[in-house]
Amino acid sequence: MxxxxxxxxxFCGGVRRAVQMIETELAERGPLHTLGAIVHNAHVVDALAAKGARMATDLDEVPEHGTVAITAHGAGEDVFAEIERRGLRLVDTTCPIVRRAQETAAHLVEEGFSVVLYGEAEHPEVRGILSWTRGQGMATQSPDVEIPIGERGIALIAQTTKNPTRFAEFAQTIVRRFVGTAPEVRIIDTTCxxxxxxxxxxxxxxxxxxxxxxxxxxxxxxxxxxxxxxxxxxxxxxxxxxxxxxxxxxxxxxxxxxxxxxxxxxxxxxxxxxxxxxxxxxxxxxxx
Ligand code: SF4
Missing domain, CATH: 3.40.1010.20 (4-hydroxy-3-methylbut-2-enyl diphosphate reductase, catalytic domain)
Structure with a gap:
């Protein structure tokens, strides 16, 4: 054979970095809560749990003065604000590539675009990125849904794990659909x-x-x-x-x-x- x-x-660089950051925090400062699974893998989650990393589904589960880790998928702007309001210690393991997608989404909205995120609406990374659009973004995998047009036009970005070829096909369909209707259709490939x-x-x-x-x-x-x-x-x-x-x-x-x-x-x-x-x-x- x-x-x-x-x-x-x-392991990609983003996940390796997140796991190392959590391990360092556990070794230096003790137990913490991760907001969601640190990665979508039970072996990794169980190994970190054995060292003191508990998973929380909500910030209410994190004790007062406790430590909370944001996963490599990132989180919404509201989550970071709430962590600060509660005075929790933050370990932000957001992957730099996801962070860049969040910043891109925020800048596009500031410029006047409505943001269309090619991705799975319920995925934590997608929900996190959308929150940075402050209500001016939507997630879809179908180019046929209703899409609002911003003052400057429509901007297309992607969930980082999407296949870039599929994203390009999706983008082409949207461009064909909105040519002559939207002032601009801007495409920014945020795939990883x-x-x-x-x-x-x-x-x-x-x-x-x-x-x-x-x-x-x-x-x-x-x-x-x-x-x-x-x-x-x-x-x-x-x-x-x-x-x-x-x-x-x-x-x-x-x-x-x-x-x-x-x-x-x-x-x-x-x-x-x-x-x-x-x-x-x-x-x-x-x-x-
Ligand atoms: S964006 Fe890429 S590098 Fe970052 S966690 Fe996802 S797959 Fe890994």
Missing amino acids: TILKAKVLG PETGRRYQAAKELADAVDALIVVGSRTSANTRKLAETCRETGIPTHHIESADEIDDRWLEETSRFGVTAGASTPDDVINAVVRRLVDAGAAERNRG
């Missing part, structure tokens, strides 16, 4: 290059293997998109959360596996998957 790993896989690099590496990997294994949480938007990209190559693709989910039948059917992983998947989970495949290959050789 041959096992190849994608050239780029697993880290995500694109994983897609590209997965596509290259698909050329060299018979089946792909995508490792990462099913609640992680970027891992789901990565699995979708892998399926689009036409190569059989299995999305798993951990090594336990590897099905023995796949091992019988395939001799060349490619392994990739979403930006929220830690190294130890990826390594466990590779180890399981290596062991299966060794067992196969022994049988032969």
Whole structure:
């Protein structure tokens, strides 16, 4: 059995930075609350919980004078204001790329644009970015919905984990729809290059293997998109959360596996998957 790993896989810079910031805070100042899951991965959340990082869904769950960490997905302007009002200690792990998308949204609204964010309306990152538009933004994945036109026109930005090609197609449709109606349609690609690099590496990997294994949480938007990209190559693709989910039948059917992983998947989970495949290959050789 041959096992190849994608050239780029697993933790992105933003998630690695967020986890390190939380670990440093835990080591230096003790327990804290994270506002939401620090990353969409149960292994990481459980490991940090064991060191004292509890997850809160609301600021009411954070004790007086406590510490609260904003996740790499960022948060809305109102959340930062409320943390300050309550006098809580803040550990802001917002990924710099998400922060840039928030600032871009805020500047576009200041310039007079209505902001259309290409993304999943319920995703925490999307809700956070929209809050910086102060009511002048909306999130959609369909170019056919009703879109208000700002004084300066419409500005298009994207959820950072979106596929840049899909965003470009979405933008083209909006431009065609509003040409001659809106004063301007401005397009600012706020997708994250880290995500694109994983897609590209997965596509290259698909050329060299018979089946792909995508490792990462099913609640992680970027891992789901990565699995979708892998399926689009036409190569059989299995999305798993951990090594336990590897099905023995796949091992019988395939001799060349490619392994990739979403930006929220830690190294130890990826390594466990590779180890399981290596062991299966060794067992196969022994049988032969
Ligand atoms: S995927 Fe990109 S935007 Fe999201 S946390 Fe990682 S580096 Fe930041």
